[in-house]
Amino acid sequence: MPPRARTAWFKTLGQLALVLAAALALGVVLGHPGLVLALAALGVVAWHYWKLRGVLLRLTARQRFEPSPGTGVWNELDRLLHRGQQEMREHKRRLIGMLRAYRAVADALPDAVVVVERNSQRIAWFNAAATALLGLRYPRDVDAALGERLQPLPVAHWLAAGRNAEPLTDAASPVDPDLRLSLRLIAYSEDLWLLVARDVSRLTRLEQMRRDFVANVSHELRTPLTVVHGYLEMLDPAEHPDWAPMLAEMQRQSQRMTQLVEDLLTLSRLEAQEALADEEVSMAPMLATLRREAEALSQKRHAISIEDAAGVDLWGSTKELHSAFSNLVSNAVRYTPAGGTIEIGLRRDADGGAVLSVRDSGFGIPAAHLPRITERFYRVSTSRSRESGGTGLGLAIVKHVLGLHQAWLEVESEVGRGSTFSCHFGAARVRSRQPQDTWSIA
Known part of the structure; x- marks a missing residue:
């Protein structure tokens, strides 16, 4: 027990002892020591209950109060409650400040961030970018079903996969079909999920340009390679024995280059397909x-x-x-x-x-x-x-x-x-x- 609290405790006990002693002395004088002592004890108990009632009222009122002056145990309790109240308020202010800072950071992100309730799959919160990328509006879409708000994106089955959901790397935005999004679901707690949507339109265009370039170059290389390979086949190493090693190497490299072009064309064709005829x-x-x-x-x-x-x-x-x-x-x-x-x-x-x-x-x-x-x-x-x-x-x-x-x-x-x-x-x-x-x- 801290020294100040110990002092208040002993002081209160001393005051109680003095009151009871005075009541006993008065009872002896009046000839009824037991009755007077009992009445004094009831008075002390009533007083303490009154002080306890005051503490309960202050706690339930959730209002600020200043500790009453004095050095008794009830005064010390008031002081400790006041200090705890101040510390709790300060802690609450810090938490609110941190929450506002995190919200400001989330709002400043270029990616859409949506907090989703796991069981109901309803929207709990979203940042400003979610309006531009996903078309969500505040407060209309708060507590709305995420799958309904993101139509026509096929997210219902995707959300059902939960922690095992693979990222959707190329999905059309509900706001603009030309806006391509990458969606990722992060299960960061048992009750809440985080949906992160990133604009990948530029990367998608660059990837499509790369595919078109590879496909076009590979297609254009086909004809000259066929011509070169055909002429090499026409050359007879027997007529020029000294050229035989060079011709064999040229034919081998020509065949390898032809195979490389064919593989590039195959890969470009596969990348351009989203599904196959089964x-x-x-x-x-x-x-x-x-x-x-x-x-x-x-x-x-x-x-x-x-x-x-x-x-x-x-x-x-x-x-x-x-x-x-x-x-x-x-x-x-x-x-x-x-x-x-x-x-x-x-x-x-x-x-x-x-x-x-x-x-x-x-x-x-x-x-x-x-x-x-x-x-x-x-x-x-x-x-x-x-x-x-x-x-x-x-x-x-x-x-x-x-x-x-x-x-x-x-x-x-x-x-x-x-x-x-x-x-x-x-x-x-x-x-x-x-x-x-x-x-x-x-």
Whole structure:
């Protein structure tokens, strides 16, 4: 107990003792000591209850009060309550100041920020940028359903995903269809979510310009490359033995350049597509074709095996899926030394989907490179890639094809022990294989 409070406590006890002693003395004089002492005690209790009533009234009134002068225990209690009240008010002022500062910061942001109630998906608060980018108005849209206010944006299903919601990277603004937005949902608490919308119109235009440039340049390079390659084919190394090495190298580089142009055109076409015309993809003949391609590319330098343990077909684009799977198989052949093994397998997963995997016993990929191997032109080893004839676009094509099929690529690799590339397809992409579609893969 602090010294001041202890002093007030003992002073109050002393005053009580004096009152009772005086009452006892008066009772003795009057000949009724017990009665007078009892009346004095009741008076003391009544007085203390009166002081307690005053404290309760001050607490419930939520008004400022000045502590009464004096040094008794009730005066000390008044002083402590007054001090606590002042500290609480100061703390409240600081919190309000911080809240206003955070709101000012949020209002100054160029990105739209919307606080959403998790359970009801209603708008709790939004900043000024949300009006310009999302068309929200204050106070009309406060406590309104977010999905209704952001029409025609398809956000209802997106919001239902909650913490697992993937960012919407290119969505039209409800205010202006030419305004492109990137939407991200942040579950920062159990009860509230944060919706952040960013204007990516300029980035979208730049990306479209890049795609158009790559597609146009690749298309224009096709004709001269075809002419050059045709004339090189017409030259007979037997007529000029000294030119044979140079002609062979020129033909090889011409073919590599042609393949690079074709891959760039394929990638540009995939990037321009938002969806594919789906059909039933028969996986038994697809696996047989992949095996023939692997054997033709390997020239008996590797042991190639096929395992069809799933017994299902896929729903998607046969052409695009073959392009993706063929890229994985050709990469496995290119980067596996002679005498190695290549295993191509199709199996079911625990969620009812299907997984096509290509496993090799090649050089392997260091862990530091794994996050970037699907980037276009990214090479783990530049010299090895050039020797193998790769364009650096194969895995980028695989990633885009799988994305159009709502699938994803998983890579497991260990240096010196090989790699496994697995294409995961959801249950919605799996179809039961018909009896007539059963193939025998030797």
